[in-house]
Amino acid sequence: MSIAEAASAKRSRIQQKNRGAILEAALEVFSVHGFRGSTIDQIAERAGMSKPNLLYYFPSKEAIYVSVLERTLAEWLAPLEALDPAGDPLEEIGRYVAAKLRMAHRKPEASRLFANEILSGAPAIAGFLTGPLKSLVDEKAAVLRGWMDAGALTPIDPHHLIFMIWAVTQHYADFDIQVRAVLGHPAGDDRRFADAGRTVAAVLFEGLRPRP
Amino acid sequence: MSIAEAASAKRSRIQQKNRGAILEAALEVFSVHGFRGSTIDQIAERAGMSKPNLLYYFPSKEAIYVSVLERTLAEWLAPLEALDPAGDPLEEIGRYVAAKLRMAHRKPEASRLFANEILSGAPAIAGFLTGPLKSLVDEKAAVLRGWMDAGALTPIDPHHLIFMIWAVTQHYADFDIQVRAVLGHPAGDDRRFADAGRTVAAVLFEGLRPRP
């Protein structure tokens, strides 16, 4: 019903504020424990409200989960969408890697939410993976392939190149605890992101084989 | 008590078989849902026994979890331990990447168990990360550094090179569903692992910049 939709789309200040607080709290909780391991009480407490009140804004735990996933997926794809066929190949790839690494640094919860969802079998986003995500990746893989055909990039499998970039950048969000533990970096020390950026760029652009 | 330990170490055929079945089932369940999201009933059913019987072999859910984690961590480190300072650098790294990719293919549950544990804050293996894991990585990073100093490898941060290799190889275990969805590969099709191996090797050894 269009009237009902219009009414629900226009939300009061209180609705706006509380729905935002809930989604923010839900991201923090779901990203650590996954869907099954999280409880509505945890989310309610982090959002600073009672459980029944939270359920006044969202009909169920699953509805919260889907909402926060959707909100996250959109911003997750933005950097890849920005890959410009008209740009310089190495420059574009470098920009993409840097953007993903920046996201891993600034909003690791988003990456972890996604990782948890995939690890548990992607029950909520199977259609997204085979639909919009596959389409976007296929499109950008074609762009990479074009650059390779033009001799501007080493010819390799473009899909797997994208996977490599995802893997390396998201690793610094998803496995941050391990990275910090192995490096021996204390909590406030953020050097690892800059170091990672330099290392990844060096390997991608030049490889490990030394040049004379 | 040494007598008690000796007695418990020597296990009957039934103990051997059932403990093995439990650990195997626990790996399958924990690797998908994480610790909090898994139930003893799920594990018992997969292991083909009743819940009380399972609790006859392990005192608690946490004890099962720790056991299966420990068993997994050991085999997880083996390939890195095998990195030989006396070998040819590029050959050794290639062997390591291939070994990790083979593990991602043949036993993805192990990688996923580990990923779930890290994502949820590594409550059970914090000491392992800062202890044995850090020591091993530091040792092998020194080996890499030695090769770089000798001019046999492009000089980059060796710790982050190891992270890159972990990230790229484990991605094909942890995110397999996403990889398959994006590639459009059906269930029985295992091409992606060979393709990944070629692509990763090409990038690591030669980089993306084309050579004349």
Added chain:
DNA sequence: GCCAAACTTGACTGGCTGGTCAAAATGCAG
């Protein structure tokens, strides 16, 4: 074949969790 030890299980408990409901508190237009 006997019997004690090892193994197995149905029935149960107490605490937690997703979700409901009715009543109370608050916000707000006139």
Added chain:
DNA sequence: CTGCATTTTGACCAGCCAGTCAAGTTTGGC
């Protein structure tokens, strides 16, 4: 200030879950 709609919450329920227990069945040494 009044009256209605929105928001908030304490109390509650049904189902699930880790773990217990007492009573049963099987195994294996003799």
